[in-house]
Amino acid sequence: MQTESTPAQADVSELELVRRCQAGETDAFDQLVTRYRTRVFAMIYNMVHNDQDAWDLAQDAFVKAWKSIGRFRGKSSFYTWIYRIVMNVTIDWLRKRQVKAGGAEFNDAIQSKEIDPASKTVPKADPLPHQRLEQHEIRARIDHAVSQLSPEHRAVILMKEIEEMQYHEIAETLGCSIGTVMSRLFYARKKLQNSLRDVYEDV
Amino acid sequence: MKMFEEKWTAWLDDQLSGNELTQFEASLPDLEAARAEKREARKLGSFLKEQLRSRKMSNEEFFSHQVHERIAGERKDRSRTGSTWWTIPRLVWCGATALALFVLTTFLFLSREQAGEQSEYLTQILNSRVDPVANPNAAVYIFETKTDNRVTVLWTEGLQSLPADYAAK
Numbered sequence: 001m002q003t004e005s006t007p008a009q010a011d012v013s014e015l016e017l018v019r020r021c022q023a024g025e026t027d028a029f030d031q032l033v034t035r036y037r038t039r040v041f042a043m044i045y046n047m048v049h050n051d052q053d054a055w056d057l058a059q060d061a062f063v064k065a066w067k068s069i070g071r072f073r074g075k076s077s078f079y080t081w082i083y084r085i086v087m088n089v090t091i092d093w094l095r096k097r098q099v100k101a102g103g104a105e106f107n108d109a110i111q112s113k114e115i116d117p118a119s120k121t122v123p124k125a126d127p128l129p130h131q132r133l134e135q136h137e138i139r140a141r142i143d144h145a146v147s148q149l150s151p152e153h154r155a156v157i158l159m160k161e162i163e164e165m166q167y168h169e170i171a172e173t174l175g176c177s178i179g180t181v182m183s184r185l186f187y188a189r190k191k192l193q194n195s196l197r198d199v200y201e202d203v
Numbered sequence: 204m205k206m207f208e209e210k211w212t213a214w215l216d217d218q219l220s221g222n223e224l225t226q227f228e229a230s231l232p233d234l235e236a237a238r239a240e241k242r243e244a245r246k247l248g249s250f251l252k253e254q255l256r257s258r259k260m261s262n263e264e265f266f267s268h269q270v271h272e273r274i275a276g277e278r279k280d281r282s283r284t285g286s287t288w289w290t291i292p293r294l295v296w297c298g299a300t301a302l303a304l305f306v307l308t309t310f311l312f313l314s315r316e317q318a319g320e321q322s323e324y325l326t327q328i329l330n331s332r333v334d335p336v337a338n339p340n341a342a343v344y345i346f347e348t349k350t351d352n353r354v355t356v357l358w359t360e361g362l363q364s365l366p367a368d369y370a371a372k
Contacts, residue, residue, distance in 0.1 A: 008218035011224045024300075026271065026274055026275070026278075029274065030271055032204075033271075034263075034267055035272050037260060037263060037266055037267065038259065038263065040254070041258075041260040042255070042258040042260070042264070045258050046255050046258065051261075055266065058260075059269060059270055059273065061275050063270065063274060064275065066270075066274050066277070067277065086355050089206070090269070113323055136349075138254060139254060142251070142254055142255065152237050157251075158251075158255070160246045160248075161247075161251045161252055162251060162252055162255050163255060164220065168216075179205065179206070179209050179270075182205075182208065182209040182212040182213060183206065183208045183209055183212070185211045185212045186208035186209070186211055187208070189212075189215070189244055191249065192247055192251070193243060193244065193247055196250070198244070198245055199250070200246055201246075
């Protein structure tokens with residue numbers, strides 16, 4: 001997993017900050033928020049694809065983290081711990097929205113059955129020359145492709161590819177087995193390859 | 204036993220080694236095609252990282268300020284809730300303490316009253332039976348057991364006799 005300072009420095013000061021938070025010092029928590037807000041926001045944004053929702057969910061996640069920081073025992077890094085909260089908040093929100101929308105947004109279950117695990121997949125969309133794709137269009141294509149994944153598959157692919165987290169860290173964050181993480185990663189990759197091949201081949 | 208999907212993912216991420224790697228690659232029908240797909244998956248990973256990492260939060264300081272405000276609000280709510288919650292047990296405790304004090308006071312008052320009545324009565328009898336002429340050093344000791352309020356044990360010295368009609372009650 002990436003860190004913004006050297007691991008030793010980050011761990012020491014992080015633990016110290018956590019201890020101060022547990023003693024009720026909100027200033028220490030402000031420092032943790034400052035340290036992780038960008039990454040937390042970016043992660044949530046990549047899950048929900050909306051600035052305002054990402055902002056609100058990031059706020060909720062940090063407030064929730066503050067409320068439960070007394071239960072943090074330091075068995076994992078603070079980042080893994082807060083990521084678990086972030087993922088729970090975001091996945092819950094996505095699930096609720098899915099229920100409100102009638103469950104039509106994600107189609108992982110159908111796609112998983114349709115994909116031959118060993119097959120070389122074919123792009124669905126017509127290839128577009130990269131010269132014609134503006135940056136926001138690329139982003140829109142990615143967002144659309146990611147939005148077709150279930151919250152759990154989104155979480156796994158983003159944690160692996162963007163945050164460079166290890167399998168066991170992802171499993172710990174999502175509260176599932178390493179095998180489940182690997183399996184979700186397999187299908188998420190297949191599906192994104194399927195949807196985005198024309199984009200990333202050209203860019 | 205790992206499923207194909209797990210092995211494939213581990214192979215893509217270079218997490219297989221030794222016999223496991225050899226066996227897995229041998230099990231693939233077309234190793235070259237699989238390697239091409241591995242390169243493609245890597246490309247996808249790099250592409251996603253490049254495109255999705257760039258998302259920046261605007262108004263970072265305002266974000267922190269808002270979190271701070273919400274936490275302050277939560278703490279205020281909690282302390283308010285806490286003080287409301289505290290009054291209920293406090294009332295219970297006050298009530299229980301007052302009741303206990305009342306019971307204790309009543310018990311002590313009644314005990315003293317009973318003990319006073321008994322002592323006075325017995326002392327009168329005993330004093331009436333002491334003959335200061337015949338037994339100038341006579342003394343009276345009274346031992347009262349409280350395990351059974353109806354029983355009183357008397358130990359007397361220098362007492363000539365108890366009245367025949369007296370039964371220590």
